[in-house]
Amino acid sequence: MTQHRTGPAFAAREHDAWYSEVGGRIPANILVFSGVVMFVLYIAMDLIASLSYDGYSYTDQTISELSAIGAPTRGMWLAMSVVYAALSLAFALGVLRVAGSRRTVRIVGWLLLVSAMVGTLWWFAPMHQREVLAADGGDWRDTMHLTLGGISSLEFFAMIGVGAFAFGRWFRWYSFGTIGLMLVFGALMNMEVANVGNNEPTPWLGIWERIAIEGAMLWQAVFAAVLLWEHRRPGVRGVEG
Secondary structure, X not given: OOOOOOOHHHHHHHHHOHHXXXXXXXXXXXXXXXXXXXXXXXXXXXXXXXXXXXXXOOOOOOHHHHOOEOOOOHHHHHHHHHHHHHHHHHHHHHHXXXXXXXXXXXXXXXXHHHHHHHHHXXXXXXXXXXXXXXXXXXXXXXXXXXXXXXXXXXXXXXXXXXXXXXXXXXXXXXXXXXXXXXXXXXXXXXXXXXXXXXXXXXXXXXXXXXXXXXXXXHHHHHHHHHHHXXXXXXXXXXXXX
């Protein structure tokens, strides 16, 4: 690992950066820990909404169907997603604040910030329920929903691909393994997209999607935990990862 100590000029730029001022009264480690909390919250959102939706199949239906137009759990999901969005923003700002001169960590921070901002667009792009789609009742929101899904996948691939080199070898292999799972189970998901729109059975689609999406979210939580551990070690701040 090549070490580059943070010089006075760089330190000044970091101090004056706008993300150092946003939430400045909140300790940076608390903001970074939001990356762990947001993962736990998402899992809770998924489980609570799945159990509250009578007739919903956790195994065979997509996560998006929990917030679909007309779904009984849509209001619940939207309310909890506001908290999730706030945690996403806090996590991104925390990573930027502790990145120092570690270029890979800083890039991940910017990608997390973009992801947090793009994530708010999901509120305006819900999908319709399967029976509505099968009856040609879909509209621009369904198209936007699929587009956001593709953008989110690219964001995950980018941040995991860059973040893989932020820490040690074990984290690199863990990151590559996560990308591999996303590719495999993402491909299985895409094979079932037409069946969702035609209101046909989609066995195991819910499991495949959760492995791909929640696996990527788990990576963010692990990244946050490792970053916190590295940040508390003497001499690590301002080191290129």
